[in-house]
Amino acid sequence: MRLKLLGALGVAALLAGCSNDHTNTGANTGSGAAVQPSGPVPGSEADLVANVGDRVFFELNQSGLSGDAKATLDKQADWLAKYPQVSVQIAGNCDDRGTEEYNLALGQRRANAARDYLVAKGSASSRMTTISYGKDRPTATGEGEDVWAQNRNAITSVQ
């Protein structure tokens, strides 16, 4: 669990660093300007990552939602209710211990499981798309359960 959290946070930092167009960088322009609160723009991708949690994790070859996963999705549903203009994509991912085509189906199963939970919590399905990347987009690379566990996920991102 500790590793999963570290992995997620590491990606959070990475995503934030790659999406400056979504974050409030205005405070850093102009010397001598008063320093403003510099958190992510509310309703942005960075906000989702930093304050809600953009991903849930799955067991090997499974798409069942754990208590932790449901807690994260509950927060995502609340967040989506708070920002009704936001549309999201849910991407299902797999570790590399399955074949290409089976994992493509499994990633779709995971994305659909996360979407269906959000719909059950009141999020409109019209605001969500799903996609499976199978095992093509690993968060972590290398060998072993700690790595594979990070790669079995469904990641919600702002479109």
Add this chain to the structure above:
Amino acid sequence: MVSISNRYLPDHEAEALAEAFGPNGMRRRSLLGGGLAAGAGLVGGLTATPLSAWAAADAPAAEITVDQARTAPIPIVIPSFGPGVGEQITQVVTNDLSNTGLFKVLPGSAMSGTPDFAPYKAMGAHAAVTGGFSGSGSIRVEFRLWDVLAGQQIQGTAYTTNAANWRRIAHIMGDVIYQRMLGEKGYFDTRIGFISRSGSVHQPRMRLAVMDQDGANCRILSSTQTKLPAFSPVRDQIAFLSYASAVPRIYVFDLASGHQRIIGDFNGVPLGPHYSPDGNSLIVPVAKGSGSDLYSVNIASGAKRQITSSGGAINVSPSFSPDGSQIVFNSDKGGSPALYIMSASGGAARRLSFGSGNYGDSVWSPRGDLIGFTRISGGQFSLGVMNPDGTGERIMTQGYTVESPSFCPNGRVLAFSRSGASGGAAIHTIDITGFHERAIPTPEGGSGPTWSPLNV
């Protein structure tokens, strides 16, 4: 002209392909109509003319089987076909034959006319090739295959073509030797489609590519993301899954014409396309809800038929028996991914795999005698074959990841993808006995190989 508006390949790529494969270039499908020993046939700028036998009449051949040649490779003399391109042709034929493990290629000096068989016999050769190369823009390659022990010509053919086609002549000569010596068709004049991988391992660029079976003439065909390509078993056509738009779609691409089109509008997300033996339809797993079901789609009409009703299980990797009567596929309906077999029209499925771990990537050999698969157990991948009744499981090779097996047209060799824990996917080939594994050189990383039929 392509009628659809949502083109998969940019115009310039499609045109470049039509140029490369069309009537003005090397025409893959146009060679040697009527078979290897057929009479002269002018087709698409390449001719094959029989050469009369100089000794006695053409000798019968093929008294040695592939199984016999595995334990005792056939000694054959392949001389240089001359300087420059001639020597390159010799190299390609030599590599083709040597890589099978079924031939022991012996170098020899070029000879014209009926060879002096005594030195060949002294070398232990069973067969010998003579011939030569002439021309520059348009080239002519004369080729004769001899039975050294009987002192007879087995086959004689002259090939005339554009100089750019020289590799193809070499592969065709290799296939003639293979067929005449072993009694079954070869697989050298073939191509392999695959996914060319580059960029970050976290988000790789995955483009459709096609190369000769030995890695030469590699062309990257797409600029956008692709996955799970499948070569038609009968024509110059590749189907694949495209991520060019927000929703993944199945495309069918005709290599010779550059024509492409989208196949099917599915109620769900399509996965990889898999051809029927006649090449007229595809079986496509379609993911919906928690599972995926198999659909048969007629390529010409687009008519669809649902084959499985999984009730939430994942059904993928369908592969027809060569006679089209049965389908082997990969399903987790029993709890974990395993191999199943059913009638091609659907209905009850029988489980084939019972070993520990997970099975996938089911693929039926074109010979009909074996089913290839990937097995994942203890965090390790294995590539194996079993009989179509589920008996005789045999592992050919193992590794961190060895997957996506695809048979060559005569069923003797599989192409597959091998990668380590940190990535580095590469296309390999291996004999179905598990010997002679070899990496095929590609410009970028490679995965998901699909072997073409013979370039007829």
